[in-house]
Amino acid sequence: MTGAVTRGLHVLYVAWGFPPHQGPGARRSLATVAELVRQGHRVTVLTADLATFDVVFGGDRSLLDEIPQDVHVVRVAMAAEPRDPLLNRWPAARIEDPKAWGAKVAKEQVRAFPEEVYGTWQPRAEAVAHRIHELDPVDLVIATGDPYVDFSVALRLHVDHGVPFVLDDRDSWLLDVETGEPRPLGTRILPWLEFALSQALRVWFANPAMADWHRNRFPLYADRIRVVQIGGEDVLETGGEVASGVTLEAALEPALQRSLEPAPQLSLEPALQDVVTALAS
Amino acid sequence: MTSTAPATAPATSAGEVWLVHLSSAPPEPDTVARVESADVARSTILTVVVGQDDSTIQLLEPKDLPPQDMPAGDLSPGELPPGESAEVGVRHAKATAAALTGILASASGPVVLAAVDRVAHLASWDVVQELDRVVVVDTLDAALRVVAMLQAGAAIDEVLHPPGFSVGLSVADAGIGRPADAEVLVTVDSESPVAVEGEALVTAHVETLVTVDSDSLVTVDKGPDSLNAPWLTFRDQDLEIRTLGMSRSAARAVTARAGLRRRVVEDAPRRLVLGPANYAGQGGAWARAVREHAPGWTARNMHVIPPHAILIFDADLPLNSVEWADPATRLDLAVELVVGATDIVIEAMRPLLAVMDGSDAAGSWDPRRAREDVDALRASGRNVALLFHGSEVRRPRLHARLTPWSPFYQEQTQVLTANLERTTDRVHEALVDFDGPILVSTPDLLDHVPGAVWVPGVVGPASFLPTAPALTGRRPIVAHAPSSSWLKGSEWVDPVLQRMDKEGLLTYRRLQNLPPIMMPSLLREVDVVVDQVNLGNPGVLAAQAMAAGRLVLAHLTEPVRRRFPEPPPVVETTPENIEQVLLSVIENQEHYSAVAARGVEFARTFHDGLMSARVMTEALGP
Numbered sequence: 005m006t007g008a009v010t011r012g013l014h015v016l017y018v019a020w021g022f023p024p025h026q027g028p029g030a031r032r033s034l035a036t037v038a039e040l041v042r043q044g045h046r047v048t049v050l051t052a053d054l055a056t057f058d059v060v061f062g063g064d065r066s067l068l069d070e071i072p073q074d075v076h077v078v079r080v081a082m083a084a085e086p087r088d089p090l091l092n093r094w095p096a097a098r099i100e101d102p103k104a105w106g107a108k109v110a111k112e113q114v115r116a117f118p119e120e121v122y123g124t125w126q127p128r129a130e131a132v133a134h135r136i137h138e139l140d141p142v143d144l145v146i147a148t149g150d151p152y153v154d155f156s157v158a159l160r161l162h163v164d165h166g167v168p169f170v171l172d173d174r175d176s177w178l179l180d181v182e183t184g185e186p187r188p189l190g191t192r193i194l195p196w197l198e199f200a201l202s203q204a205l206r207v208w209f210a211n212p213a214m215a216d217w218h219r220n221r222f223p224l225y226a227d228r229i230r231v232v233q234i235g236g237e238d239v240l241e242t243g244g245e246v247a248s249g250v251t252l253e254a255a256l257e258p259a260l261q262r263s264l265e266p267a268p269q270l271s272l273e274p275a276l277q278d279v280v281t282a283l284a285s
Numbered sequence: 286m287t288s289t290a291p292a293t294a295p296a297t298s299a300g301e302v303w304l305v306h307l308s309s310a311p312p313e314p315d316t317v318a319r320v321e322s323a324d325v326a327r328s329t330i331l332t333v334v335v336g337q338d339d340s341t342i343q344l345l346e347p348k349d350l351p352p353q354d355m356p357a358g359d360l361s362p363g364e365l366p367p368g369e370s371a372e373v374g375v376r377h378a379k380a381t382a383a384a385l386t387g388i389l390a391s392a393s394g395p396v397v398l399a400a401v402d403r404v405a406h407l408a409s410w411d412v413v414q415e416l417d418r419v420v421v422v423d424t425l426d427a428a429l430r431v432v433a434m435l436q437a438g439a440a441i442d443e444v445l446h447p448p449g450f451s452v453g454l455s456v457a458d459a460g461i462g463r464p465a466d467a468e469v470l471v472t473v474d475s476e477s478p479v480a481v482e483g484e485a486l487v488t489a490h491v492e493t494l495v496t497v498d499s500d501s502l503v504t505v506d507k508g509p510d511s512l513n514a515p516w517l518t519f520r521d522q523d524l525e526i527r528t529l530g531m532s533r534s535a536a537r538a539v540t541a542r543a544g545l546r547r548r549v550v551e552d553a554p555r556r557l558v559l560g561p562a563n564y565a566g567q568g569g570a571w572a573r574a575v576r577e578h579a580p581g582w583t584a585r586n587m588h589v590i591p592p593h594a595i596l597i598f599d600a601d602l603p604l605n606s607v608e609w610a611d612p613a614t615r616l617d618l619a620v621e622l623v624v625g626a627t628d629i630v631i632e633a634m635r636p637l638l639a640v641m642d643g644s645d646a647a648g649s650w651d652p653r654r655a656r657e658d659v660d661a662l663r664a665s666g667r668n669v670a671l672l673f674h675g676s677e678v679r680r681p682r683l684h685a686r687l688t689p690w691s692p693f694y695q696e697q698t699q700v701l702t703a704n705l706e707r708t709t710d711r712v713h714e715a716l717v718d719f720d721g722p723i724l725v726s727t728p729d730l731l732d733h734v735p736g737a738v739w740v741p742g743v744v745g746p747a748s749f750l751p752t753a754p755a756l757t758g759r760r761p762i763v764a765h766a767p768s769s770s771w772l773k774g775s776e777w778v779d780p781v782l783q784r785m786d787k788e789g790l791l792t793y794r795r796l797q798n799l800p801p802i803m804m805p806s807l808l809r810e811v812d813v814v815v816d817q818v819n820l821g822n823p824g825v826l827a828a829q830a831m832a833a834g835r836l837v838l839a840h841l842t843e844p845v846r847r848r849f850p851e852p853p854p855v856v857e858t859t860p861e862n863i864e865q866v867l868l869s870v871i872e873n874q875e876h877y878s879a880v881a882a883r884g885v886e887f888a889r890t891f892h893d894g895l896m897s898a899r900v901m902t903e904a905l906g907p
Binding site: 053055060076124130139140164 | 400403406407409410413419420421422423424426427428430431434444445447448449450451452453455456458459460461462534576588590592593594595596597599600601602603605607608745746747799800802803805806
């Protein structure tokens with residue numbers, strides 16, 4: 005992309021957990037979409053289907069009223085298992101031996117993408133993203149995690165069509181923020197994360213400690229990491245006590261730790277301006 | 286074992302929601318409060334109680350539970366005073382189900398049954414095999430969500446069987462692209478009984494069909510015809526569905542899909558559907574190539590993904606094999622893609638719809654089912670071509686005669702070879718007498734499928750991104766990324782490359798199960814790719830490596846080399862000469878760098894999609 009394009013981008017915002025989802029992150033997603041609209045961009049949201057929230061995970065449909073008008077919301081059905089609460093739909097094998105069935109499904113679900121429960125959304129969301137791009141070319145993807153299956157959609161449009169992307173990590177794909185330890189699937193997440201960092205236009209973190217850790221761990225890509233916060237978010241303080249009694253910093257790789265100048269923290273508006281400037285350069 | 290139920294359970298009226306909570310332990314006070322305060326016409330809390338004889342089952346409401354005289358702190362949940370009851374176990378589930386069925390049968394409206402433990406699950410499972418109005422939910426939270434949906438006007442089938450995954454509708458319903466304005470009206474005799482779980486239907490009706498301004502019609506026919514008839518039949522742009530032989534739940538899901546169905550019409554005179562194999566992502570790549578390069582055509586691929594798949598490739602409509610086996614999903618697939626198709630390419634002799642198998646155990650790898658699909662689709666007036674990728678049709682016995690390096694019939698591959706012989710035999714049997722076009726994805730397959738046409742594999746734009754030339758004087762990086770080690774000769778490649786790496790002659794990158802999305806990026810970082818040394822034909826990886834300007838080492842038989850209109854820039858490499866070839870590459874980097882660079886143009890000529898789109902559409906005819 006060339007020239008000083010500042011308005012009118014078609015932005016695909018990927019958030020499995022968009023309203024009526026009412027879990028952590030829904031507020032940040034709404035704020036991001038609203039800010040994109042306010043800055044004059046066209047926004048398409050890619051999220052899970054209503055049935056997923058109405059029945060399986062729970063949701064609050066009143067939140068739908070907060071989605072800005074003119075935003076296209078594309079809802080992609082999610083395979084509910086193993087979270088499906090409706091026994092009428094359970095396979096006989098699940099009734100006969102729930103533990104064996106659960107173990108088998110859990111193993112299968114993370115074979116292709118290292119994320120339990122949500123990983124099966126990957127091929128569906130990617131297929132729909134392709135169709136969106138085919139019908140209305142996308143200029144920029146912003147994907148928010150968790151779940152991190154959202155990031156795979158950004159990678160897909162980037163690799164197949166060259167669409168630049170921003171990853172918005174509200175937590176940490178690789179680390180458990182409660183313990184500072186890698187997640188159980190960490191060894192399989194690592195190549196995905198490295199690939200994503202190598203290709204991303206920007207990577208946003210809500211948590212300054214996490215941003216610092218990633219700058220240290222992946223110095224090649226430190227220049228694209230930003231801390232982006234919106235009002236009212238609870239953020240784990242750098243070095244704060246965590247549930248296990250282990251400080252976050254102590255749990256990180258000591259060899260990769262170094263003192264950093266305080267990282268600049270951006271609100272949404274300058275963060276998006278930063279992205280647009282990067283796109284135009 | 287005997288069972289009894291509360292005598293005071295009145296029936297609800299039609300439309301009134303009855304919330305029932307079932308557990309094998311007395312509920313907590315908070316649970317009681319939540320159930321009793323639910324916004325429903327009636328609520329009931331039942332606890333399974335077993336008599337001391339271990340055979341008398343009672344479902345008791347809280348007020349009827351035996352008094353608990355012991356101090357509350359001494360009594361754990363589920364524990365009743367000694368002498369009053371025995372411990373509830375899964376052996377009591379059947380009797381519990383009988384009692385529960387007796388209670389719930391009186392309901393005229395929907396019942397939401399919160400079954401919150403193992404005994405409750407087992408009992409409720411039996412209940413829903415008998416009663417259609419019962420929705421069983423495994424937590425009270427989720428049950429209250431279902432209650433809210435029903436109170437908001439949703440029907441039970443809307444809760445149990447919401448619309449399936451549809452790429453077209455997902456996008457169209459968001460206001461992007463063409464609207465889903467093709468409509469279908471279906472009339473179903475909703476009073477017809479359906480088969481009980483695992484049993485064939487014995488009594489049924491044939492329903493009346495009404496079509497109004499429709500492009501495609503879905504009808505549900507519960508007629509008591511032979512099981513040898515298709516469960517899905519094409520009637521021009523319409524579909525007729527028979528639930529005969531389906532499980533109760535599958536039949537109900539299919540029935541729920543009868544009625545008005547919507548789909549997005551693709552705006553092209555020729556509309557191609559490929560599926561379901563998508564090996565190495567080629568189904569998706571060919572579909573994209575046809576869309577981009579064949580005027581007057583559009584194309585979509587569908588992919589049935591095996592549950593153990595480690596690598597996921599791009600597809601226009603991805604389904605896992607468990608989802609696909611569900612007849613309701615296959616019906617969705619037919620509505621979304623197949624009904625509107627003028628042309629079909631069946632990959633790897635695997636069924637697209639399995640029109641002759643309406644069970645939810647339909648096999649997505651059965652060549653006979655694929656042939657039945659082929660015949661049904663041709664009978665419906667659609668052009669059908671077959672396409673083969675490789676191992677499913679490459680006969681090991683013949684292959685062993687064509688190259689001395691064949692991996693088949695080696696001492697260590699006897700079992701694998703025998704399995705492939707059986708697989709390929711079944712595929713070849715299924716294509717007997719097929720007189721339509723047959724395509725193959727690699728030139729060597731022309732030996733195995735006489736009369737076939739080679740349609741080159743396609744690599745995406747990411748593989749063609751400009752990058753630094755290969756072999757510029759540094760220590761070369763050599764990669765080997767077999768999709769199947771025994772079919773690529775890894776047993777020969779690995780030891781040589783590991784030793785040469787150790788000797789400092791090269792850097793060896795052995796890649797296994799790398800996500801396909803990362804492959805183009807990774808190939809840009811290496812100098813040489815060892816594709817395979819024993820099969821005799823170039824695969825998709827070789828095409829990707831050439832597109833990226835990397836040097837490809839592979840074994841291509843002379844007949845295969847001659848089948849290319851121009852010599853492929855692939856350095857002949859066999860198990861016998863891997864080391865010599867690599868030493869030559871290291872010593873003559875300038876020469877081999879030029880060979881690698883020629884690969885880019887070669888890949889553009891054969892593998893950028895233009896030729897594939899032309900070959901495929903020409904094969905399907907004017």
